[in-house]
Structure formats: C-alpha cells, structure tokens
Amino acid sequence: MKDTNIRFRVNNKEYFKQKGKEYRQSDRGKEKYKIYGKKRHEKKHEIYDVEWKNCKKYFDNQCAYCGLPIEEHYFPYKNELKLYDFHKEHVIDEGKNDLRNCVPSCNTYNTQKHKNSLNNWYNSSNSNYTYERYFKIYQWIRYDHKKYIMPKRRYKNQRMTARIKEIERLKISIDRLLK
Ligand SMILES: [Zn+2]
Secondary structure (H helix, E strand, O other): OOHHHHHHHHHOHHHHHHHHHHHHHOHHHHHHHHHHHHHHHHOOOOOOHHHHHHHHHHOOOEOOOOOOEHHHOEEEEOOEEEEOOOEEEEOOOOOOOOHHHEEEEOHHHHHHHOOOOHHHHOOOOOOOOOHHHHHHHHHHHHOHHHHOOOOOHHHHHHHHHHHHHHHHHHHHHHHHHHO
16 A cells, blocks of 8 residues: 555544444445455464464565565554554465465555456566566465475364374273273
8 A cells, every 4th residue: 555545544534434334334335244254264374373474584574476575564553554464365365274375465465466366466467566576476385385384283183082082992992801
C-alpha cells in the first residue's frame, strides 16, 4: 500500500470504521464474511515459529513478491501506523498448509495474489516482478523448504498412540500366557 494511501486511511479512521460496520451488517457483507471465515479456517497453517523465522530469513526478511523489507511493513491500526509481520502466503491457493507452500508476503501482495496461480499472476506483466524473485520462490517450493521443514507433533502423537496400543495388546497376550 502506498504511503499516502495509508495516511488517508489513518486520517479518515472514523469514516472507514463506519463504512466497515455498515458493510458487515448488510446482507452482502454477512454472506461475504461467512465465506471469508470459512476460507480462513480451511487455510490454517501448520507452521512452527522457527520454521516461519527460517522461511523469512531465506527470503532475506523481504516480501517474496515485491521485495519490501519487513522493517517497512507498516499498516494503519487505530491512530498510528504499526509494524506488522508478513503474511504466510499460500503460493498454491488450494495447496498444502505447511512450509513447502508458504512464502512471506506484504499486505498489498497478499491481497493482490489472492487465488491467482503464481505463473498467471507473478510474471513480467506484474509491476514488481523480477526473475530473481520468481526463481527464489520456485526454488523454495521445489527444494529449499526441505532444509527447514520439521516433523509435526500431531504425527508424532499419532505414532505414539499406535505404539501405546501395540504395548496394550502385547500386555494382554502376555497376561493370557501367564494365566
Ligand atoms: Zn510485497
């Protein structure tokens, strides 16, 4: 988002607040937010903090698409501009929720990307496209995330449950033998 645009939103905070409220209460708004809430739920990330940190580091703490440094990622909140973390961007919209499908993205590009596929949207017709950045995203998705992705606890728990069950079964058969 352009600097002037942010300032405009900050200066007209009450106006945007009121507009937002009206929209959310309208039929159209309600429907939209319902879908949005559902989508958000479906797109839950399975990424550890340390994975996310490494991912941002891999992209030099810049937006993977436009190169904006994280220390310049401001967004208006209440009366001031606040420094925000990047979005965990799903490169493939309907793809995985883990690190292999995640790149850091600024607000503007996160919104712009939306459901577009990478190749259709991030190409020479995009004003902030560079081949280097495109190539880096590609490398990350295809290979480099593997250096940083960690096994998920959920799966570990599943393995543990299976092992406990196996031990229980063993115990039962031993008990039977001893009888
Ligand atoms: Zn960006």
